[in-house]
Amino acid sequence: MNRLRPPATRPPSRTLEHGFRWLCLLAALLPVAVLGVLLFDVVRTGIGRIDVQFLTSFPSRRPEHAGIIAGAVGSLWLVGLTAAIAVPIGVGAAIYLEEYARRGRLATLIEVNVSNLAGVPSIIYGLLGLELFVRALSLGRSLLAGALTLALLVLPIIILSTREALRTVPRGLREAGLALGATRWQVVRQVVLPLAIPGILTGSILAISRAIGEAAPLVVLGALSYVDFLPDGPMAPFSALPIQIFNWTSRPQAGFAVNAAAGIIVLMATLLVLNAAAIITRNRMQKRLGR
């Protein structure tokens, strides 16, 4: 630490202080405003393109005939499968770390590992999925391979948010349950989980929103951008909303840029609905639990 020195100059005037304060506020608001303008521009470009034809058509070489149905249905499948795989495993892992694990090497290893996994770039998960699911387990370029990859990607997010939720349940409630003769699992299932559910749900929905927007790992493991059928099961080849947007954005014709904007509106609207649902569920459940 440096030796304390008297200020080299007289304390700056109030105006300078106020100016700096406003500069800081501006720095916080400007990027958000820029995002707002950009999103507004997308809506202006794409909203006219959203009609029944766009929502129910398959991709096409001609932009005005192209539609989003293959990507949208593919994304629905992906998200459903991903949630079905990742949420139980993530919640289980969090319950282990919070409720069962004794402080020790194993728990520390798992904890460090989870936080490191959260920082691995998503495209690396794509490489993992390509080698492990597509090739080694011969799932091919299927929905299931995509969902398993996305599940591994969002697992750290679910584990971390579920642990937060479990930590909000007061310790005394657990001890009371154990004192009444309940086993550890009975305490977890009947005391801890019901109280932690709102937090777990919110965290899971946020993780799922992350999965919906991910394109990079899916591109690497072979999601298609030209699909003229709807998947008939988890082993079907697939497209996804962000893959479709990527494809349209990358094409030079202006018509496809409009399609991309329309696709972004659909994607952002889906995310908005999901997040609103997360907030509403949390508030409702918190009210019901009287907290």
Added chain:
Amino acid sequence: MARPASMRRSRRVGEALIERSMLGCALLSVVTTAAILAILVRQTGEFFAEVPISAFLFDTQWTPLFADKHFGIWPLLAGTFLTSAIAIAVALPFGLLAAIYLGEFATPRIRGVLKPTLELLAGVPTIVYGYFALVTLTPVLQKFMPELSGFNALAPGIVMGVMIIPMITSLGEDAISAVPGSVREGAYALGAGKLATVFRVVLPTALSGIAAAVVLAVSRAVGETMIVAIAAGQQPRLTLNPQVPVETMTAYIVQVGMGDTPTGTLEYRTIFVVGATLFAITFAANLLSQRWARRFRER
């Protein structure tokens, strides 16, 4: 009331089974890490069995998909460095000033609104940012910079910077809030104004946390994929000129991933070598960031 011994035993077995399965879930994350490492190491090993390491480290061209193959990683590293540096140049001033506002000036009510609003920036899918960079921002920049090519490092760099602002703000504010109030009061008592306190006392004290935030943001920028894959181009080029098309490590993986490269070929292995390089850089940055962040949290 006592239960029959058999029932108690089955209950105990059930409990143990449940604990084991929860442990299994937790261990899956360790298995994931092991699998990532195993795959990267194996493919990288096979790559270097065919291509000498010197060709990877000392060649200045990256052309594995052409007839005349070169495997020098530097052009991809340069593209990654360039876009990431631009992103940090945008994110650091905005993110840090926003962190100062949240930590030093904002009332709790304003903070409660402003923080989640800023987090929105990180919640937008990267594919959407990619569209902004290519379709919206590049044409606007071209009005001021006629030399700017349709694909360039500048637009995706700026957009990526906007995306990672919340990361710097969030960790930076943690660091600023961790500075004890008594330290500020000490500065005021010595006659320092708010500005002097912030710049000469609070920020230097929070430096390790701010450094942690920046390194984490670097890691995020280096690993970011869709924005650069869309808007930076696909031309591996050893340059620091932000106006021309470049290719990042992540964009190269996407480029090969979109094509139909057969398994087991050298081209196929290149994406794992690039992936391993990317993994090593981001992993080192994350570790560094965690270490610095721990320093201010422990205080």
